[in-house]
Amino acid sequence: MPDIKDIRNMVPAVQQTAYLNTGTCGPMPRVAYEAIKAELEKELTPARIDADHFPAIGEARNGVREIVAAAINADPSEIAITHRTTEGMYIAIMGYRWQAGDEIILSNIEHPGGMLPSFLAKRRFGVRVRVADIGLGGGNPADIVKAFEEKITPRTKMIVLSHVSYTTGAKLPLKEITQMAHAHGVLMVVDAAQSFGSMQLDMQDLGVDFYACPGQKWACGPEGTGSLYVKSSSIGEIEQNFAGGMTMGTMDYYGGSYAPAAGAARFDTAGANVGQTVGQKVSTKWVTQDVGLDWIEDRIGKLAKQTHEKLSKLKGVEVVTPKEPLSGLIAFTVEGIEPPDLNTRLAQEHNVTIRYVTKYINNPDAARVSLGFYNNEDDIEKFIDGIKKIQKSL
Numbered sequence: 001m002p003d004i005k006d007i008r009n010m011v012p013a014v015q016q017t018a019y020l021n022t023g024t025c026g027p028m029p030r031v032a033y034e035a036i037k038a039e040l041e042k043e044l045t046p047a048r049i050d051a052d053h054f055p056a057i058g059e060a061r062n063g064v065r066e067i068v069a070a071a072i073n074a075d076p077s078e079i080a081i082t083h084r085t086t087e088g089m090y091i092a093i094m095g096y097r098w099q100a101g102d103e104i105i106l107s108n109i110e111h112p113g114g115m116l117p118s119f120l121a122k123r124r125f126g127v128r129v130r131v132a133d134i135g136l137g138g139g140n141p142a143d144i145v146k147a148f149e150e151k152i153t154p155r156t157k158m159i160v161l162s163h164v165s166y167t168t169g170a171k172l173p174l175k176e177i178t179q180m181a182h183a184h185g186v187l188m189v190v191d192a193a194q195s196f197g198s199m200q201l202d203m204q205d206l207g208v209d210f211y212a213c214p215g216q217k218w219a220c221g222p223e224g225t226g227s228l229y230v231k232s233s234s235i236g237e238i239e240q241n242f243a244g245g246m247t248m249g250t251m252d253y254y255g256g257s258y259a260p261a262a263g264a265a266r267f268d269t270a271g272a273n274v275g276q277t278v279g280q281k282v283s284t285k286w287v288t289q290d291v292g293l294d295w296i297e298d299r300i301g302k303l304a305k306q307t308h309e310k311l312s313k314l315k316g317v318e319v320v321t322p323k324e325p326l327s328g329l330i331a332f333t334v335e336g337i338e339p340p341d342l343n344t345r346l347a348q349e350h351n352v353t354i355r356y357v358t359k360y361i362n363n364p365d366a367a368r369v370s371l372g373f374y375n376n377e378d379d380i381e382k383f384i385d386g387i388k389k390i391q392k393s394l
């Protein structure tokens with residue numbers, strides 16, 4: 001079983017503050033830092049310009065494909081390398097062959113990462129965007145599935161949603177929504193910003209078509225890294241937005257045509273920065289294999305439950321996040337202080353790092369904590385104590 005002291009030593013940043021914001025950006029482990037440094041060192045040597053330079057790029061990308069695929073029970077040929085979650089969402093949404101009047105369904109608690117490419121598809125192709133209101137994302141899973149199903153029409157092509165909502169922290173019944181969507185011939189484009197690296201994931205079981213993952217959040221990789229799972233049978237559903245020498249298979253110059261590279265690698269938009277890509281590979285491996293997603297999911301679940309209970313007991317605090325099914329994110333409000341002010345005061349007066357999220361439709365403006373696997377009880381105590389002291393001063 002992993003030792004929490006070893007884990008915290010591996011991510012030194014979390015020893016300097018009670019860091020409760022992995023949902024924005026995870027702390028980098030030493031192993032990834034060392035791997036990036038070693039790659040950077042090569043930039044100063046002939047390795048930067050030797051014959052192995054280009055093959056090294058392909059190797060680094062394939063290394064990420066293998067580790068990400070293993071973490072979500074997919075095949076490496078189903079993984080594209082991207083710069084971030086949002087880019088994966090763009091690849092799937094903007095790659096679809098839209099006709100004016102086609103429809104996308106969003107939930108009411110999406111992040112701009114899925115919302116904006118959908119709105120852009122409306123501007124560019126005349127796609128109609130419909131919103132399924134699932135409240136805060138908790139309650140009976142069958143009601144959530146129904147809310148999406150009620151919005152489906154013969155023109156619906158895609159449901160675009162987050163596996164875990166970044167505003168409320170609710171984990172959605174993805175498998176059930178996917179089964180319903182597929183029964184209507186609708187594709188599932190999923191934003192995995194708050195799920196990848198924080199829980200065990202099985203693409204075979206979930207059945208989704210596209211799953212856009214960050215490298216820098218729960219997988220603790222460098223900024224500017226991500227990946228996109230494309231189910232092998234759904235690859236033909238979208239076209240490349242970006243075709244280049246590295247994402248091309250064969251071509252016919254006179255015919256003005258080409259065939260894309262095999263598998264999801266045709267959708268690669270990143271990975272040429274070898275240091276960053278190797279850092280992504282090493283941090284993702286450390287999180288998903290060395291620490292282990294089973295242990296991580298269990299630990300995050302326990303820490304989140306504890307935090308949810310402690311927050312719920314505080315007078316003047318309202319917990320926004322539904323208790324079931326809980327992820328690592330908890331949104332809450334404190335009477336008498338706006339979330340941005342609470343955020344600032346916790347940081348400045350108590351050395352506790354959280355963030356706040358804004359109201360879109362019916363989720364409230366709220367403060368949000370993320371419980372990472374490296375957090376400990378002390379972090380939670382500092383956070384709860386900080387809120388109590390701030391409350392007293394109001």
Ligand SMILES: Cc1ncc(COP(=O)(O)O)c(C=O)c1O
Nearest residue numbers: 084085086111113162166193214
């Ligand atoms: C649900 C969700 N989607 C997308 C993003 C954006 O992620 P990225 O910067 O990897 O595109 C975030 C970041 O907070 C998020 O929470």
